[in-house]
Amino acid sequence: MKERLYRFMQGRYGSDTLNRHLAIFALVFILIGFLFRWQILVFFADACLIFAIFRTLSRNINARYRENMKYQAMIQPVMKNVNLTKRRLSDKEHRYYKCPSCQQIVRVPRGRGAIMITCPRCHNVFEKRT
Numbered sequence: 372m373k374e375r376l377y378r379f380m381q382g383r384y385g386s387d388t389l390n391r392h393l394a395i396f397a398l399v400f401i402l403i404g405f406l407f408r409w410q411i412l413v414f415f416a417d418a419c420l421i422f423a424i425f426r427t428l429s430r431n432i433n434a435r436y437r438e439n440m441k442y443q444a445m446i447q448p449v450m451k452n453v454n455l456t457k458r459r460l461s462d463k464e465h466r467y468y469k470c471p472s473c474q475q476i477v478r479v480p481r482g483r484g485a486i487m488i489t490c491p492r493c494h495n496v497f498e499k500r501t
């Protein structure tokens with residue numbers, strides 16, 4: 372069985388970030404669609420899933436790769452914030468501040484009281500409580 376699946380998927384594109392996000396969008400559309408009885412969202416969910424399955428089984432790997440690259444470039448500003456928030460929430464030993472002059476994110480140790488922070492990029496000095 373595993374061998375047959377492996378042979379079936381050979382030369383096909385498989386999954387990537389865009390496909391994973393399409394599946395998440397579909398799930399969100401279905402939930403909202405059912406909650407508020409908006410039939411149109413269920414249609415969008417189906418469209419997302421069909422597109423994701425088409426991309427997974429596609430043999431045109433170059434085209435699928437380019438689509439994924441375009442998508443990742445498009446969502447990069449959002450993902451940057453998502454990743455920073457994840458890091459902030461999981462890191463209990465540091466605090467993260469934005470440099471007021473160049474917006475560079477600066478990581479400093481927690482629990483040191485008021486400290487002067489020197490930005491590694493623009494060397495601007497600012498004070499924060501840690």
Ligand SMILES: [Zn+2]
Binds near residue numbers: 473475491493
């Ligand atoms: Zn700076």
